[in-house]
Amino acid sequence: MEDSLTAYPPSISHDQLSSLIFNIKDWQITHGMQLKYGPDVESVSSTPIGVTVFPTTFPRALFEQAQALQPVYNRLYAAISEDEKWLYKVLTGLIDDGRFAAVLWGIHQQVKEEGYVQDITLGIFRSDYMVHVTPNPDPLAHHPQMELRQIELNTFSVAGGAHSNKTAQMHQFMLNNGSYTFLHSPQLSNNKIPKNETIDSLAAGLRSAHTAYGQSRYVKSSTPGxxxxxxPRNVNICDERPxxxxxxxxxxxxxxxxxxAQLLEHTTLSPSRELLYQPSSLSEGxxxxxxxxxxGYDSEEYSLGGIEARLRLERSRAIKCPSILSHLATFKKVQQELAVPGVLEKFLSSEEAAxxxxxxxxxxxxxxxxxxxxxxxxxxxDPATASSYVLKPSLEGGGHNIYRRDIPGLLSNTPEAQWHTYILMELVNPLIQKNILLTPRGIYDKVAAIEDRSDFDAENEAEEQSSLDRLSTKEGGPTVSELGIxxxxxxxxxGPGWDWIMLNVEAGWSFKTKPDYIDEISVVKGFGCFDSPLLIDT
Amino acid sequence: MEDSLTAYPPSISHDQLSSLIFNIKDWQITHGMQLKYGPDVESVSSTPIGVTVFPTTFPRALFEQAQALQPVYNRLYAAISEDEKWLYKVLTGLIDDGRFAAVLWGIHQQVKEEGYVQDITLGIFRSDYMVHVTPNPDPLAHHPQMELRQIELNTFSVAGGAHSNKTAQMHQFMLNNGSYTFLHSPQLSNNKIPKNETIDSLAAGLRSAHTAYGQSRYVKSSTPGxxxxxxPRNVNICDERPxxxxxxxxxxxxxxxxxxAQLLEHTTLSPSRELLYQPSSLSEGxxxxxxxxxxGYDSEEYSLGGIEARLRLERSRAIKCPSILSHLATFKKVQQELAVPGVLEKFLSSEEAAxxxxxxxxxxxxxxxxxxxxxxxxxxxDPATASSYVLKPSLEGGGHNIYRRDIPGLLSNTPEAQWHTYILMELVNPLIQKNILLTPRGIYDKVAAIEDRSDFDAENEAEEQSSLDRLSTKEGGPTVSELGIxxxxxxxxxGPGWDWIMLNVEAGWSFKTKPDYIDEISVVKGFGCFDSPLLIDT
Incomplete structure (x- = not known):
């Protein structure tokens, strides 16, 4: 693997890079791999979402390990979502705190008092991993030891499925049409991008839930939706519309x-709590x-209108993807609690837990x-030990993390009574590879960094980009990748006597790559790119 | 039909139009119905190409007539392309003039002297029509008389295939998903958009030519391309890339x-005149x-480098789509000559000519x-008679036309010796319908006009658009449509003893709609939109 790190991808000429980028951007525009901008329906524009020029090599064994784990993770988080007492115990500190977890828990309590009318839940999850490198105890061994490290498991509003599906198609198209042939790269000619049919797989999940719901009970004249x-003003429609x-x-x-508010305006509950939606195009709901x-993944969305909207959805007979308890299962505090020795065994067999x-x-x-x-x-x-850790607030999916030597300062400015809302996680020592990244912030390679500016505005940035010519070499810069399953x-x-799991499948992957010096991947914000794993046997 | 004109499409509310536009733009972004902007590979953005909110009704009989005519038109223009003497006779005035036709003819002459090495030609043609309305001689008849009028036949660099294919899919999607249900429109519920698989049909034509060429003769190690x-800086990649x-x-x-220049740099001819192309991604051509x-359709592309590039292509053994003589057959002078009584019979049977x-x-x-x-x-x-005519320069495909009362003035400012380079064509009295047009210049409806400004720049205009709210009614404005087959x-x-026609098929349609007061349709420039015909039995 070390050989391949230095050799892949090799430097290329300005013309070759130009031609690759041209082909990539046209493929993206033609296939809807875009971010959408524009204040209203009338003036709409879009730019290609960030992608890597090359697929990044990834150890096949670790990829397959992650795939194999997914059904176990699915069942684990389904079980957690149905264990209200355990969840409450784990989250009680956060709930007492009165913040986001408390809002969600309050909605759950309110519906519970009235009684839930739907006992089926659909989960679309994504488990994210990085490759953690440890020194090989055998000093004669050629390869470092690599293992899969879970970063987090997302249970709510999981994104990237459609973009990843198309990124795989794009890199596969480039492989098929000889775009990389000039590289004479054994990695690119001998290895494969795994199939990725995430769009169909996630839609199949939604279809299964639709079937499970059955016929309309209230609006009998039409198929349920x-x-x-x-x-609002969603830039990422290309990840949802497909x-x-x-x-x-x-x-x-x-x-x-x-x-x-818009959801409240267009929906009602029937007396028997069927959820009715009124499209502007139809006369009947x-x-x-x-x-x-x-x-609904950000605490700021929970104004009074947001809370009322979520409550209406949860009260309804519709199958939720996911339920409010599944949503709460994505809090970091849950992840940390699962890592306490002995806890996993509550939900899984000892073999699975291992x-x-x-x-x-x-x-x-x-x-x-x-x-x-x-x-x-x-x-x-202690700054010396903190430098190997990340501090994560126990909020929704990702973001808001504090890294390394920033941790002691953050804590000293936080009342000690709040400390329990964070978890401390050892940082991955990631496998460093190389790639050229095409982001809305510009091109990242060996010499060009992507600016880490908080005032960045992708919508207005495109015109200001300096040209490709500023790059003195056309060689990949150091990168770190994250695999999502x-x-x-x-x-x-x-309940007693029935198989409570109705569907449990691994449903595709996402693969994101960022400059090694940037801590958090956010493709939509222009940090990092969608990528495809090129599976190699190490 | 007159009933349907007033009734279709009915007025809709602001919210309903908003929702339709939102759904249309998202579909376009997700499916690559875009115009691409940006100075180089790095900063690229795109906006949805102009489309109509509704499909426009079109008489089924005329649509089917146009489809049935296409193989006859194909053979007619193939025959013209192979009749060098007749073409020369028709174009001689233009050739003697020393302008665009002369440049093309000169290239043909040069290759002819050396000898052509490829005797197969591929034509991708598009015959454009409008519906011409004449007063019905029967005063009791309810309907005006409608007939198909050919605007022009394009033999060279024919565009719009991919966009039209996707426009049909888009309107069909909107019909299927009930987007128009609220209109309670009999037109929308009872009538059909004809199938349009232009992308596959045109690609199938290119594939047939590829098969006809056979195996590589010079670069024996690889499949020919x-x-x-x-x-350069092509905004319309979404019409070509598919x-x-x-x-x-x-x-x-x-x-x-x-x-x-770029073509000259990347191509060579082998000693036996195989055309070799060197992609930047491959080490071998x-x-x-x-x-x-x-x-190569605009005379301004024929700098010395342009002429040399075209010459190299024509000299080569590659099958040209189309040949230089087929290109010359698209000049307006040919169209006008074919309209002279008796001329068609030179190429077609008398039944076909009729x-x-x-x-x-x-x-x-x-x-x-x-x-x-x-x-x-x-x-x-005479301004009185000129008002029913359009004056067309006998150049390439379209554009540069002079309309109605502008004609006498143009001619008086043109030396009489140049007049023969124009043809005069009676204007169609078009069927006026209604629609709401979404163009890069803004929304066109009953009260909002699209500005006819020569300094329009779609790339920078999006932000300046006023909002949808300025429209006081949400009712279609008067429109005129053009059908292309x-x-x-x-x-x-x-030659004697063989069937010279190898392939002859109708290959899909394009349908464009513009405000009735604008003379020339150019979707790329923001005048007019792609549309779909909703076939009705009149």
């Missing part, structure tokens, strides 16, 4: 409603079989009561 | 070269089986020798 709950189009191809009506959440926990990084709470919490505090407050799981409230 | 000859992608799916290598011209000529508008030359020319001069110089024809030099 699937409602995509989305954010799923809708597949559903329509299968004669399943799919609609979009903006979370909050449509009964909703499945609510697919692509919004293979799952092998992907966990060392994690610590920061409470002052537990022994683990006291160790965590010690590691976090999608999972689709559908289950009903567990 | 197809070369798309394109313009054909390339289909070819690659069939394992046919497809490359792009920019007409002029590729032998080109088919040259597909999507550039059905073809039925689509011709009255046309006149402007020479002073012929009787028809003298009539033409009289009609053109694509044809694919492959033939070899006619």
């Amino acid at each position: 699937i409602l995509f709950v989305v954010q 799923l809708e189009y597949v559903l329509w191809e299968h004669d399943i009506p799919a609609y979009r409603a903006i979370f909050g 449509v009964e909703i079989a499945v609510v697919y959440m692509r919004a 293979i799952v926990s092998r992907t966990f990084a060392p994690m610590f709470p920061l409470d002052k009561e537990s022994r683990a919490g006291r160790i965590g505090r010690q590691l976090a407050c 999608f999972g689709v799981c559908m289950w009903k409230k567990p | 197809i070369l798309f000859v394109v313009q 054909l390339e992608y289909v070819l690659w799916e069939h394992d046919i290598p497809a490359y792009r070269a920019i007409f002029g 590729v032998e080109i089986a088919v040259v597909y011209m999507r550039a 059905i073809v000529s039925r689509t011709f508008a009255p046309m006149f030359p402007l020479d002073k020798e012929s009787r028809a020319g003298r009539i033409g001069r009289q009609l053109a110089c 694509f044809g694919v024809c492959m033939w070899k030099k006619p």
Whole structure:
């Protein structure tokens, strides 16, 4: 593998890079790999989303390990979502705090008091990993030791499925048409990008839930629909719309409603709590079989209107993708609790627990009561030890993390009573590779860095980019990649004498690559790119 | 039909129009119906190409008539392309003039002297029609009389195939998903958009030519390729790239070269005149089986480098789509000559000539020798009669036309010796319908006009658009549509004892709609939109 790191991808000429970029951007524009901009329906423009020029090599064994793990992770998080008492115990500190977790828990409590009318839940999950490199204990060994480390498991509003699907098609197209032939690269000629049919797989999950819901109960004249709950002024429609189009191809009506006031305006509950959606194009409302959440993941979306909208969805008979308890299962605090020895065995067999926990990084709470919490505090407050850790607020999916030597300062400015809302996680020592990244912030290669500016505005930046010519070499810069495995799981409230898991499949992958000096990947913000893994046998 | 004109499409509310536009733009972005902007490979953006909100009704009988005519038109223009003497006779005035026709003729002469080494030609043609309305002689008849009038036949660098294909898909998607249901429109519920698989049909034509070329003769190690000859800084890649992608799916290598210097740099002729193209991605050149011209239609492209590039292509053994004589057959002078009674019969049976000529508008030359020319001069110089005519320079495909009362003035400022380079054509009295047009220049409806500004710059205009809210009504404005029928024809030099036509098929349609007060449709410039015909039985 070390050989391949230095050799792949090799330097190329200005003309060759130019031609590759030209072909990539045209493919993206023609295939809808875009970010959409524009204040209203009338003036709309778009730019290609960030992608890598080359696929990045990835160890086949680790890729297959991640795929094989997914059904186990699916069932684990389904089980957690149905264990209200355990979830409450784990999240109780956050709930008492009165912030985001408390809002969601409050909605759950309110619906629970009235009684849930739907006992089926659909989960579309994504488990994210990086390759962690450890020194090989055998000094004569040629290769460093590599293992899969889970970064997080997302249960809510999981993105990147459609873009990843198309990125795989794009890199495969480039491989097929000889775009990389001049490189004479054994990696590119001997290895394969794994199939990625995430769009169809995720849509199949939504279709299964639609089937499970059955016929319309209230609006008997029409087929029930699937409602995509989305954010306003959404730049990432190209990651959502393809799923809708597949559903329509299968004669399943799919609609979009903006979370909050617009959703409240266009939906009602029938007396028997069927969710009815009124599209502007129809005179009669449509009964909703499945609510697919692509919004509502940020605490700032929960104004009074946001809370009321979420409450209406949860009260309804529609199958939620996912339920509010599944949403709460994505909080970091849950991830950290699962890493406590013995906890996984509550949900999994000991064999399963063993293979799952092998992907966990060392994690610590920061409470002052537990022994683990006291160790965590010690590691976090000392700049020397903090430099190997990341501090994660126990919020939704990602972001807002604090890294390395910033941790002690952050903690000293935070009241100690709040420390328990964070978890401390050992940083991955990532496998460094090379690539050229095409981002809305410009091209990243060996000499050109992507600017880490907080005032960056992709919409207005395109024109200001300096030209390709500024790059003195056309050689990849150091990069780090993150593999996501999608999972689709559908289950009903567990009860005696039935198989509560109705559907449990691995459902495709996403693969993102960023400059090695940037901590968090956000393709939409212009940090990092969609990529494809080129599976190699190490 | 008159009923339907007033009733279709009905007015809709602001919210309904908003929702339709939102769904249309997202579909376009996701499916690559875009215009591409940006100075170089690095900063690229795109905006959705102009489309109509609704499909426009079109008489089924006239649509089917146009489809049935296409194979006859294909063979007619193939025959013209092989009749060098007749072409020379028709174009001699233009050739003597020393302008664009002379440049092309000169290239032909040069290759002819050396001897052509390829006797097969591929034609991708498009015959454009409008519906001409004449008063019904029966005063009790409810409907006006409608007939098909040919506007022009394009033999060279014919565009719009991919966009039209996708426009049909888009409107069909909107019909299927109930986007128009609220209109309760009998037109939308009872009528059909005809199938349009232009991308596959045109690619199939290119594939047939690729098969006809046979194996590589010079670069024996690889499959021969197809070369798309394109313009620099091409905004319309979404109309070309899809054909390339289909070819690659069939394992046919497809490359792009920019007409002029870049083409000269990347191509050579082998001693036996095989055309060799050097892609920047390969170390070895590729032998080109088919040259597909999507550039070279404008006289300004024929700098010395342009002339040399075209000469190299024509000298080569590659099958040209189309040949230089087929290119010359697209000049307006040819169209006008074909309208002279008796001329069609030179190429077609009398039955065929009769059905073809039925689509011709009255046309006149402007020479002073012929009787028809003298009539033409009289009609053109009198403002009263000129108001029913359009004056067309006998150049390439379209554009540069002079309309109605502008004609006498133009002629009085043009030396009489130049008049013969124009043809005079009776204007169609078009069927006026209604629609809402979404163009890069803004929305066109009953009250909002699209500005006819020569300094319009679509790339920078998007941000300046006023909002949808300025529209006081949401009702379609008066529109005029143009139907194009694509044809694919492959033939070899006619000789005794063989069937010279190798392939002759109708290959899909394009349908464009513009505000009724704008004379020329140019979707790329923001005048007019792609549309779909909704076939009705009148």
